[in-house]
Amino acid sequence: MHRRVHRTVFRSRAGSRSSNWSSPTSTSTSTSTSTASLVTTSCAKKSPRTRKPVSTNPNTRVAIAMTAEQNNVHNAEVSVVDSLITESSTAQDEVVRLCTGLIIDGQLPLLQRQLHADFLKIPMSFKLPPNYTGLDASKPWLIYWPLQALGILDPDSLTGDILSRIGPSIMACLNETEGAFGGGNGQISHLAATYACLNALAIARDEDVWSQINRERLYKWLMSIKRPDGGFSMHVGGEEDVRAVYCALASAALLNIITPELTEGTAEWISRCQTYEGGIGGAPDNEAHGGYAFCALASLCILGNPVEMIPKYLDVDNLLRWLSVRQYQPEGGFSGRTNKLVDGCYSWWVGGCWSILEGALFGITKEEILWSKADLQKFILCCCQSPKGGLRDKPGKSSDFYHSCYVLSGLSEVQHRYSFSLKLPGAGSGEWSFMWTCELELPDVVMVDEKNMVGPINPVHVLPAGIGERMHDFYAALDAVAA
Amino acid sequence: MPLAYLSDYSWDDVIPIPQDDGGENPLAPIAYQDDYKTATGYLRAVMSFEEVSERALQLTADLIFMNPAHYTVWTYRARLLFALKKDLEEELIWVEEVGRQFPKNYQIWNHREVIVDKYDNPSRELPFIEEMLELDSKNYHVWSYRQWLVRRFDLWITELAYTDRMIEDDVRNNSAWNHRFFAVFGKGDDVSQSIIDDEIDYAESAILKAPQNASAWNYLLGVLKCAKRPVSEIEEFCNDLAAVQTTEHSVDVDTDQITSARALEVLAEIYDSRDEVDKAADAWTLLAEKYDPIRENYWKFKKSQAIHRLAATA
Numbered sequence: 001m002h003r004r005v006h007r008t009v010f011r012s013r014a015g016s017r018s019s020n021w022s023s024p025t026s027t028s029t030s031t032s033t034s035t036a037s038l039v040t041t042s043c044a045k046k047s048p049r050t051r052k053p054v055s056t057n058p059n060t061r062v063a064i065a066m067t068a069e070q071n072n073v074h075n076a077e078v079s080v081v082d083s084l085i086t087e088s089s090t091a092q093d094e095v096v097r098l099c100t101g102l103i104i105d106g107q108l109p110l111l112q113r114q115l116h117a118d119f120l121k122i123p124m125s126f127k128l129p130p131n132y133t134g135l136d137a138s139k140p141w142l143i144y145w146p147l148q149a150l151g152i153l154d155p156d157s158l159t160g161d162i163l164s165r166i167g168p169s170i171m172a173c174l175n176e177t178e179g180a181f182g183g184g185n186g187q188i189s190h191l192a193a194t195y196a197c198l199n200a201l202a203i204a205r206d207e208d209v210w211s212q213i214n215r216e217r218l219y220k221w222l223m224s225i226k227r228p229d230g231g232f233s234m235h236v237g238g239e240e241d242v243r244a245v246y247c248a249l250a251s252a253a254l255l256n257i258i259t260p261e262l263t264e265g266t267a268e269w270i271s272r273c274q275t276y277e278g279g280i281g282g283a284p285d286n287e288a289h290g291g292y293a294f295c296a297l298a299s300l301c302i303l304g305n306p307v308e309m310i311p312k313y314l315d316v317d318n319l320l321r322w323l324s325v326r327q328y329q330p331e332g333g334f335s336g337r338t339n340k341l342v343d344g345c346y347s348w349w350v351g352g353c354w355s356i357l358e359g360a361l362f363g364i365t366k367e368e369i370l371w372s373k374a375d376l377q378k379f380i381l382c383c384c385q386s387p388k389g390g391l392r393d394k395p396g397k398s399s400d401f402y403h404s405c406y407v408l409s410g411l412s413e414v415q416h417r418y419s420f421s422l423k424l425p426g427a428g429s430g431e432w433s434f435m436w437t438c439e440l441e442l443p444d445v446v447m448v449d450e451k452n453m454v455g456p457i458n459p460v461h462v463l464p465a466g467i468g469e470r471m472h473d474f475y476a477a478l479d480a481v482a483a
Numbered sequence: 484m485p486l487a488y489l490s491d492y493s494w495d496d497v498i499p500i501p502q503d504d505g506g507e508n509p510l511a512p513i514a515y516q517d518d519y520k521t522a523t524g525y526l527r528a529v530m531s532f533e534e535v536s537e538r539a540l541q542l543t544a545d546l547i548f549m550n551p552a553h554y555t556v557w558t559y560r561a562r563l564l565f566a567l568k569k570d571l572e573e574e575l576i577w578v579e580e581v582g583r584q585f586p587k588n589y590q591i592w593n594h595r596e597v598i599v600d601k602y603d604n605p606s607r608e609l610p611f612i613e614e615m616l617e618l619d620s621k622n623y624h625v626w627s628y629r630q631w632l633v634r635r636f637d638l639w640i641t642e643l644a645y646t647d648r649m650i651e652d653d654v655r656n657n658s659a660w661n662h663r664f665f666a667v668f669g670k671g672d673d674v675s676q677s678i679i680d681d682e683i684d685y686a687e688s689a690i691l692k693a694p695q696n697a698s699a700w701n702y703l704l705g706v707l708k709c710a711k712r713p714v715s716e717i718e719e720f721c722n723d724l725a726a727v728q729t730t731e732h733s734v735d736v737d738t739d740q741i742t743s744a745r746a747l748e749v750l751a752e753i754y755d756s757r758d759e760v761d762k763a764a765d766a767w768t769l770l771a772e773k774y775d776p777i778r779e780n781y782w783k784f785k786k787s788q789a790i791h792r793l794a795a796t797a
Contacts, residue, residue: 074777080744082693087620088655089693123511132513136523137553142511168506185502186527187555237558239593276664276705285630285669287623287661320781325697329777338657338697340621370781 068105071447072374074329075105088339095341098395099331102382109381111411111452112389117154119389120146120404124162137183140173140196145405147203149391151464152412152455158203166204170197171212179217189221190235195247198254202463202471210474219257222248230265231283241282242273246295249302250433250461254468256475258302258430267303270296271313277338278315278322288322290336290349297356301460302433306360306420316361323357324371326350332375333383333394343393344384344403347376347410348462355459359418359436373414373446380411381452408454409462415448416456417441431476433460434469487517488525490545492538499524500531519549530559535566547581551588561597571602579611586615589624596631605636613645620649621658630665642666654689657698664702668709679710687720694724694743704749715753721746727766734765736774744774751785760793 068075077096082089122128123146135142143166150157173181173193180189181197201209225233225248232244245266252258272284273296279288280296300309310316326334326346333342334350354371384407386392390399391407416438438456441448461468501524504512515523522545529539543560546553564574575598582591599605612632615625633639643666649659667674667682686703690696707714721727725747726740734754736747751766764786771782 076776078744078775080695080741080774082695082742084654084693086653086655086693088653127512127514130514130516133515133519133550134552136513136515136519136550137555139511162510165506165508165510169504169510172503172505172509182555185504186500186523186530187553188558190554235554235558237561237597238554239596275661276709277661277701281661282623282627285665286627287658289623324778324781327777329775332777337621338660338701339655340657368780368784368787370784372777372780375777 071106071108071378072372072445073332073378074372074375075100075103075378076330078329091341092339095394096331099333099342099379099383102395103330103332103378104382108378108447108449109385110449111381111454112385113153113451115389116385116391116404116408117150117157119386119399120150120153120401121157122146123401124165137187138193138196139184140170140181140193140200142401143169144196144200144203145401147200148457148462148464149401149405149408151203151467152457153408155455155464163204163206166200167206167209170200170204171209173197176214177217178221179214179219180221188235190238191225191232191244191247191251192234194218194251198251198471199461199463199468202254202461202467205467205470207474210471213255215255215257215475218255219252219259219262222252222257222262226262228265230267230269232266241286242270242280242292242295242299243282245270246299249299253302253430253433254461254471254475256430256472256479263303267300267309267313270299274314274319278318278320279337280314280319287337290326290334290346290353293319293323294349294352294356297353298433298460301356301360301420304432305422306356306432307422310357310360316357319353320357320370323350323353327371327375329375331383332372332377332379334376341394342379344380344391344407344410345393346406347380347384348406348413351376351410351413352459352462355413355416355418359459360420369417369445373441376410377414377446377448380407380414409457411452412454412457413459414446415441415453418456418459431472433458434472436460438465488521488545489518490538490541492541494525494538497525497528500527502527516549519546522546522549526556526559530555535563537567539563540567540569544577548584551581551585552590554590557590557594561594564598565601571598572604572607574598575602575607575611579607579614582611582615586618586622592624592628596628599632600635605632605638608632609638609641616649620653620656623658626658626662629662630669633665634669639666639670650689654693655696655698657701660698660702664705667706674710676710679706679712682706683717687717690720690724690743695745697745700743700745700749714749714756717749718753721750721753725750729762732759732761734762734769736769738773741774744770747774755785755789758793760789763789 123142128142147158147166170181172185173183173187175182175189178189181194182188183190183193225236227233227240231240232248233240234244249258249263252262273280273282273286273292275281275288277288279290280293281287281289282292297310300306300313303309325338328335328342331342333344334346335342336346336349358369383395384391384403386399388399391404392399393403418436418438421435421437436458456465457463458465458468499521502520522542525542526546529542540560540563543556543563546556547560564571575595578591578595581588599608612625612629616622633642643663646659646663646666649656650663667678683703683706686699686706689699690703693699703717704714707716724743726737727747727750728735728737741747747766747770751763754763754766767782767786771779775782
């Protein structure tokens with residue numbers, strides 16, 4: 001099978017398209033070379049099999065009109081159904097009812113880009129209402145989620161003004177003695193907060209702020225919350241789980257401070273989190289869960305060459321099986337656990353697992369996609385778009401920044417095919433998570449309307465492609481000079 | 484500054500530290516209620532000089548009711564409780580109130596773990612866990628906490644019966660099934676073959692109630708694998724549920740009689756393990772075309788994997 005179109009290499013190289021990521025205030029639209037627009041353009045030009053939208057009205061909500069079969073979606077309810085009713089089946093039936101009410105055979109809605117972008121810009125334009133107090137210990141996330149979502153939906157909307165406000169907003173969460181970040185000003189250092197802060201700073205592309213990070217202190221703090229069994233605690237005295245491992249490793253990778261000491265025993269600890277179901281739990285013995293599965297896989301992609309690490313530490317056959325069962329018919333979306341309901345956020349958590357496995361285990365999966373991208377696209381576009389703007393868990397729920405981030409990241413995963421590539425220049429240990437490339441997905445896997453395109457992401461760091469690479473390169477260059 | 488935060492204690496001597504959201508125009512500022520704004524101002528102040536006092540403890544309680552997800556407050560509170568040598572039983576009772584008011588909050592579970600570990604007494608725990616699981620029978624953090632508790636205080640004896648009750652309530656409660664697996668295998672001791680037999684029977688009878696139930700199937704296959712018993716042991720069981728009609732080289736299904744697509748999948752694995760690839764391929768094709776079509780790509784992948792393996796060994 002010939003793979004078409006433009007290959008996006010995340011890492012910007014001197015002199016080649018580096019304008020993508022070089023200027024923190026690049027807002028020029030005439031010369032816009034954001035990856036999203038590059039990909040969209042090449043898709044339109046080089047993809048003769050992409051169908052033209054039926055309507056010429058740009059405001060139409062329907063992008064593609066074709067039968068379910070042509071579009072490769074499974075709208076029919078499953079043929080073998082149990083008659084026993086329990087709490088789980090009642091909840092499941094209700095979700096099927098809500099979703100099928102929005103899934104119309106032969107029609108795929110347009111992504112309401114402007115509506116979603118307007119929603120995502122709320123934290124940049126207004127004070128959030130008092131009911132956001134419950135997220136007062138998740139300030140870095142309230143900053144990162146919309147930035148990541150806008151970064152792939154509408155990168156040009158991240159103006160110089162917005163980018164310049166990231167640094168001060170994030171540095172207000174810094175605890176100087178530890179070099180790590182809390183969930184808000186004056187809050188104790190926390191791994192999830194630190195991860196979200198560093199991701200937001202990566203998007204800010206502000207080298208002055210990057211220079212202010214005290215990596216030696218942060219490294220010491222990371223070592224102080226490392227547990228003897230190889231895992232990490234979320235904070236001093238906090239819970240130990242695979243999220244903490246991922247947040248610690250992703251942060252350390254961005255800052256180029258990964259050492260054998262930091263990672264000793266960690267892959268073995270992750271391995272213990274795989275359950276009899278094939279999925280991965282938050283800690284050994286815990287129930288298999290899509291979010292933790294992503295954290296585990298992404299962590300292995302940071303710890304070493306994923307081509308070797310994943311089969312070494314996980315039972316891949318059992319994991320593939322469990323992942324494949326996450327997709328539900330007729331909804332098309334993913335659930336996070338066995339017998340739980342589909343939720344838009346797993347479009348990323350589970351979809352991201354697929355990105356990584358497809359990209360790293362190319363030898364196992366060959367050119368195959370083992371799940372239905374068309375059905376996930378259907379679920380996202382039909383069921384996860386809130387009419388008020390923003391993306392949501394499922395019909396009947398309100399949109400929020402968390403779901404907007406991970407549903408759009410999932411849509412990006414539908415539209416792109418990732419591969420791990422050792423051959424990129426500068427390959428070496430500590431850089432494993434920055435060796436991912438991507439291409440547009442083939443139209444015989446999923447028909448994508450060019451109006452619905454979002455940009456590619458780094459599937460390990462959940463950042464717009466090229467963003468984390470740039471931050472890592474900044475520190476790697478500092479370390480090269482020091483050495 | 485609006486002093487909307489009401490407290491039994493005097494705060495006159497403390498200068499609250501206002502929140503600095505960063506810069507003149509920070510991202511994602513929140514329009515806090517006055518009482519929260521004032522209380523967090525005092526929190527930053529007392530934490531900055533590590534005050535250990537009754538009023539600080541009261542402050543943490545008040546803040547937790549305003550924002551139970553404030554992990555910093557919980558951490559500070561645990562430190563205060565130990566430093567002030569507070570009655571830990573009373574603390575557990577108070578946490579139960581918080582749990583009832585905020586059933587989705589998960590910070591309480593880490594806090595409770597810290598307290599119970601120190602208190603070294605699990606007697607309040609199982610009833611409270613049960614109460615919380617009645618509100619949400621799949622609450623991830625509650626089940627995780629239960630596992631910690633069982634290990635910490637060696638409470639294995641109650642667990643099988645408890646999961647049985649939960650599974651009785653909802654045979655599709657996967658958290659309960661996961662906990663059952665933990666109850667049987669988590670201790671790390673050798674599990675006798677008679678217990679394995681019991682668990683296989685248990686899972687099979689659950690499957691017969693709802694043959695498409697993935698939780699019970701995953702458990703059954705997990706038990707077999709953990710006990711190193713061959714999947715072919717359940718071939719007859721699967722034959723009935725999938726209503727298969729086989730010849731030496733082919734498999735078909737009685738469309739009106741099949742009650743479990745998973746049974747057909749397991750049969751495909753069994754055929755494949757015996758190198759009966761023709762039959763396995765038929766089963767996978769049936770799954771792809773009719774009984775589990777959304778996983779069409781996965782079934783095709785299984786098929787091509789088996790064919791390639793056969794070609795390589797031939």
